[in-house]
Amino acid sequence: MSNNHTLLIHCTDRKGLIYAVTQVLFQNDLNIISNGEFVDKENNHFFMRAEVAGDINREKVLQELHDALPEKIIFDLLPQQKKNIVILVTKEHHCLGDLLLREKFNDLNANIMAVIGNYDTLQPLTEKFDIPFHYISHENKAREEHDAQILERVKQYNPDYLVLAKYMRVLSPAFVEQFPARIINIHHSFLPAFIGANPYRQAYERGVKIIGATAHFVNSSLDEGPIIAQNVIQVNHTHNAQDMAQSGRDVEKIVLAQALKLVFADKVFVSNNKTIIFN
Amino acid sequence: MSNNHTLLIHCTDRKGLIYAVTQVLFQNDLNIISNGEFVDKENNHFFMRAEVAGDINREKVLQELHDALPEKIIFDLLPQQKKNIVILVTKEHHCLGDLLLREKFNDLNANIMAVIGNYDTLQPLTEKFDIPFHYISHENKAREEHDAQILERVKQYNPDYLVLAKYMRVLSPAFVEQFPARIINIHHSFLPAFIGANPYRQAYERGVKIIGATAHFVNSSLDEGPIIAQNVIQVNHTHNAQDMAQSGRDVEKIVLAQALKLVFADKVFVSNNKTIIFN
Amino acid sequence: MSNNHTLLIHCTDRKGLIYAVTQVLFQNDLNIISNGEFVDKENNHFFMRAEVAGDINREKVLQELHDALPEKIIFDLLPQQKKNIVILVTKEHHCLGDLLLREKFNDLNANIMAVIGNYDTLQPLTEKFDIPFHYISHENKAREEHDAQILERVKQYNPDYLVLAKYMRVLSPAFVEQFPARIINIHHSFLPAFIGANPYRQAYERGVKIIGATAHFVNSSLDEGPIIAQNVIQVNHTHNAQDMAQSGRDVEKIVLAQALKLVFADKVFVSNNKTIIFN
Amino acid sequence: MSNNHTLLIHCTDRKGLIYAVTQVLFQNDLNIISNGEFVDKENNHFFMRAEVAGDINREKVLQELHDALPEKIIFDLLPQQKKNIVILVTKEHHCLGDLLLREKFNDLNANIMAVIGNYDTLQPLTEKFDIPFHYISHENKAREEHDAQILERVKQYNPDYLVLAKYMRVLSPAFVEQFPARIINIHHSFLPAFIGANPYRQAYERGVKIIGATAHFVNSSLDEGPIIAQNVIQVNHTHNAQDMAQSGRDVEKIVLAQALKLVFADKVFVSNNKTIIFN
Structure with a gap:
């Protein structure tokens, strides 16, 4: 079992930051096995991600980093281990099925603790993989009430x-605020194009030659959260809206898996509604 | 020199259309060397493109097709030869330069008859390739007046x-109507995303992971004409708006060249604001 | 339930073929809802694929086509329905898992009748989806004996x-000859590069920036059968051989699914060890 | 005018390297505006690239780095400025034309000092851009003699x-050894596939669905040098060998430009016949 840790730091840029950080790591006898820095020059903001190996006294390292670095610095030192996740779904199977298979064969870097659906369509699939499924219907409920029921279960x-593996409802701001930069959604379009309902119908009507999918963090603005990954596939005039949706499903599941791989490896910073990805 | 012709037909679909057309071709001793059909089921519309070889009596074939096919059919029988084109530019060189090189080395399937610019920036480049450049400034002119001057020169x-190889002005409807489905534009974005000015700035602000370009026919609605070709390139957080524009230039010139190759080979139908492409 | 049929024809090219075929279809009151032709000029060979709708007297149409067309023509008239397939596997789950999910949710256009493995690793996964799994170990058996046991089960x-969804053994020529152009394999590389064992190790050693996968029909020459589909993914110096294999798995499953979609829709001709695909 | 510098370091990995380097930079009052490290774990080798800003005493910094770091370290500290290049060509225009346009419009990060051709085909194109062209025919000369004449001119x-912008001759080892990791070639194929002559003919014969191009450093083994960039384009059965070559030209020029952009920005290390790219 690895005792590697990932160090994540971001703060206002100034001279000597890498020097100060690596000094602390060196004095704690930690080996840097991978390191990346990025300076957002427009905002004069510094980002650093380091993977370190060695016997670590986590509290001591954090205290020394705190002393060595400017105030208002944001940092974290995370053990490299699988993340625990809960998946929300509606009726579409392709993303959930892909994630269940990946988890089962140790290809997801996460434990799927439960699946929650506002329909029970995907309960049999989920239970095939011995994972609990909670059916929480939204019918005859206000959004806030429904979200509160989900929240209780998630907690x-x-x-x-x-x-959100094709969870086709908008989460209320009160819900989203509980999980800042911790909800990942797969959007059925190459954002910012075709926001809203029936994107494949829109794409067909517009006669596009390429369709895509976007994985992003969810914030309180629908479809406007920080983008993590995008990909596309070529289509042509012989594809009707249904064909485009079918092609779209393959892109969606691949893009979602790419994004989760990055996020679960602690490679993604969020800043100014954008992502900084050390890949 | 080839005496091949391209036959283009579209009309309401009904049984026996291919049979009727190929009968006329067979009876005129023409050999079909490539053939494609497509039925737009949503609109019950039939499209057919055939390349035929042989000694052709063009008027006779057209008359017999007219007799054999339903009324309101639209068809054309075009000799396979280079198209004559005029290019409009502003200041950016990358698309024009690429087209000049392709024409010079016989890789464009077109003769560039002239280049017209609303700035004289690209006059020296154009004249290096011995092609006339007309500088028609837009300054101190109403759009209609400026367009009328361009129109006169084009005619x-x-x-x-x-x-339009990065011609950065909107053409007036009166101008556009003169050339239905005969003006091709390269748009600096993956339409329908980022319509309007400064698309790379918009893309940077939104933090997209992919940028693209779109070649389309120009109609009276800005950026809304039938899409011919699209392509994309991956970007990341280290790209600022200027870097994205630089990457975008490479996509733009490739996408424009792809679209022109299709159009100049008479492979593109326009119908319902979409393109049907026999490739 | 559709009573559409797909007509597949190929033969030496000559004038009037499309006319002759469409005449038979027209006289049998069949509507052509999609049609494609291609002439391989290098070999003077004609290919045609038509989807027809209407009440069909299959024997009568085939006889009339036979009478109307040259000798040595090869043609087939297939009802549009799901194909029956058997899948061979070894230990890797990603392609099989993807196919099981697609079949379960009606996204494969095929019935998976059984899965056969030379290991029993994937038996639990297969049985989750209520599909029979046959474990036929290759241990202590000559290749011919093992293949004969598989053949008996397949028949x-x-x-x-x-x-072959990552079936990691070479099938004997005697086996392959039983199924001409009816065995589809997914190859762990962008053929013709990196033939043979450990392709991702080879790719890593060579420092490639792109890896790929190839779906192809199996013939008696290993890795040399007609290519149906290929795709690629970008990699870089931070990927070790294991990372490349992980990226490769995603490409493999997508490419295999693309190829099967084409084959199961009767869109693929095989000729001269190449595929002609009407897509 | 920027007085930024790029620091390149590689050596056997050990603890504290980043700390030691950034200490020297900090003490010299230099600001790190971009930084990247990579450890090749298989070979226990450390790579670091930093862009630094500030008034620099280059000799002093290099001496202090030398004192602070292990023996056998290889490092360089390069001013950020355009590279001087010489281009070798044969008859094909597409890569040379693209490079000439990019240089003219300040999009290449290099000065093209001269073009040398073993044919004079591209002399007129080169001279349009006011760049000297040297015609050094290979006819009736041994390879060593021809290469010696080129070498003299290059020096x-x-x-x-x-x-090598489609220079279609093999350079002798004696020539190549003069420019270790300083000759960049564009190869007309997706290496390692289709090594040797007529790659597009080979690709057509094999019926591939994707073709590609590879930019690489030249070493003494033909087509075996470290790969810098690769890209691909989809083809299908309707493309003959000539069509594939035409599609290939577009990929070749784009891939070569991508590779040169990386190399000219000092972003590419060569190690163990592979490239490490800080992008």
Whole structure:
């Protein structure tokens, strides 16, 4: 079992930051096995991600970093281990099925603790993989009430991340605020194009030659959260809206898996509604 | 020199259309060397493109097709030869430069008859390739007046197509109507995303992971004409708006060249604001 | 339920072929809802694929086509329905898992009748989806004996196609000859590069920036059968051989699914060890 | 004018390297505006690239780095400025034309000092851009004699890099050894596939669905040098070998430009016949 840790730091840029950080790591006898820095010059903001190996006294290292670095610095020192996640779904199977398979064969870097659906369509699939499924219908409920029921269930599992694997409802701001930069959604379009309902119908009507998908963090503005990953596939005039949706499903599941791989490896910073990805 | 012709037909679909058309071709001793059909089921519309070889009596074939096919059919029988084009530019060189090189080395399937610019920036480049450049400034002119001056110059060349190779002004409807489905534009974005000015700035602000370009026919609605070709390139957080523009230039010139290759080979139908492409 | 049929024809090219075929279809009151032709000029060979709708007297149409067309023509008239397939596997789960999910949710256009493995690793996964799994170990058996045991089991199901979903053994020529152009394999590389064992190790050693996968029909020459589909993914120096294999798995499953979609829709001709695909 | 410098270091990995380097930079009052490290774990080798800003005493910094770091370290501290290059060509225009346009419009990060051709085909194109062209025919000369004549001409310009823009002859080892990791070639295929002559003919015969191009450093083994960039384009059965070559030209020029952009920005290390790219 690895005792590697990932160090994440971001703060206002100034001279000597890498020197100060690596001094602390060196004096704690930690070996840097991978390191990346990025300076957002427009905002004069510094980002650093380091993977370190060695016997670590986490509290001591954090205290020394705190002393060595400017105030208002944001940092974290995370053990390299699988994340715990809860997945929200509606009726579509392709993203959930892909995630269940990846987890089962140790290809997801996460434990799926539970799946929650506002329909029970995907309960049999989920249970094939011996994972609990909670059916929480939205019918005859106000959004806030429904979200509160989901929230209660989610909290029971205390997950690191929530994954919306084709969850086709908008989460209320009160819900989203509980999980800042911890909810990942797969959007059925190459954002910012075709926001809203029926994106494949829109794409067909517009006669596009390429369709895409976007994985992003969810914030309180619908479809406007920080983008993590995007990909596309070529289509042509012989594809009707249904064909485009079918092609779209393959892109969606691949893009979601790419994004989760990055997020679960602690490679993604969020800043100014954008992502900084050390890959 | 090839005496091949391209036959283009579209009309309401009904049984026996291919049979009727191929009968006329067979009876005129023409060999079909490539053939494609497509039925737009949503609109019950039939499209057919055939390349035929053989000694052709064009008027006779057209008359017999007219007799054999339903009324309101639209068809054309075009000799396979280079198109004559006029290019409109502003200040950016990358698309024009690429087209000049392709024409010079016989890789464009078109004759560039002239280049017209609303700035004289690209006059030296154009003249290096021994092609006339007309500088028609827009300054201190109403749009209609400026467009009328361009139109007068264009008509002098009687081109098959106009190519907007980063012409950064909107053409007036009166101008556009003169050239239905005969003006091709390269748009600096993956339409329908980022319509309007400064698309790379918009892309940077939104933090997208992919940028693209779109070649389309120009109609009276800005950026809304039928899409011919699109392509994309991956970007990341280290790209500022200027870097994205630089990457975008490479995509733009490739996408424009792809679209022109299709259009100049008479492979593109326009219908319902979409393109049907026989490739 | 559709009573559409797909007509597949190929033969030496000559004038009037499309006319002759469409005449038979027209006289049998069949509507052509999609049609494609291609002439391989290098070999003077004609290919045609038509989807027809209407009440069909299959024997009568085939006889009339036979009378109307040259000798040595090869043609087939297939009802549009799901194919029956048997899948062969070894230990890797990603392609099989993807196919099981697609079949379960009606996204494969095929019935998976059985899965056969030379290890029993994937038996639990297969049985989750209520599909029979046959474990036929290769240990202590000559290749011919092992293949004969598989063949016996396969014949019991009389499948339209065999799919090698990461079946990591070479099938004997005697086996392959039983299923000409009916065995589809997914190859762990962008053929013709990196033929043979450990392709991701080879790719890593060579420092490539792109890796790929190839779906192809199996013939008696290893890795040399007609290519159906290929795709690639970008990699870089931070990927070790294991990372490349992980990225490769995603490409492999997508490419295999693309190829099967084409084959199961009767869109793929095989000729001269190449594929002609009407897509 | 920027007085930024790029620091390049590689050596056997050990603890504290980043700390030691950033200490020297900090003590010299230099600001790190971009930084990247990579450890090749398989070979226990450390790579670091930093862009630094500030008034620099280059000799002093290099001496202090030398004192602070292990023996056998290899490092360089390069001013950020355009590279001087000489281009070698044969008859094909597309890569040379693209490079000439990019240089003219300040999009290449290099000065093209001269073009040398073993044919004079591209002399007129080169001279349009006011760049000297030297025609050095290979006819009736041994390879060593021809290469010696080219070498003499190249040395007169003392370029940082040589670019083989479709130079279709093999350079002798004696020539190549003069420019270790300083000759960049564009190879007409997705290496390692289709090594040797007529790659597009080979690709057509094999019926591939994707073709590609590879930019690499030249070493003494033909087509075996470290790969810098690769890209691909989809083809299908309707493309003959000539069509594939035409599609290939577009990929070749884009891939070569991508590779040169990386190399000229000092972002590429060569190690163990592979490239490490800080992008």
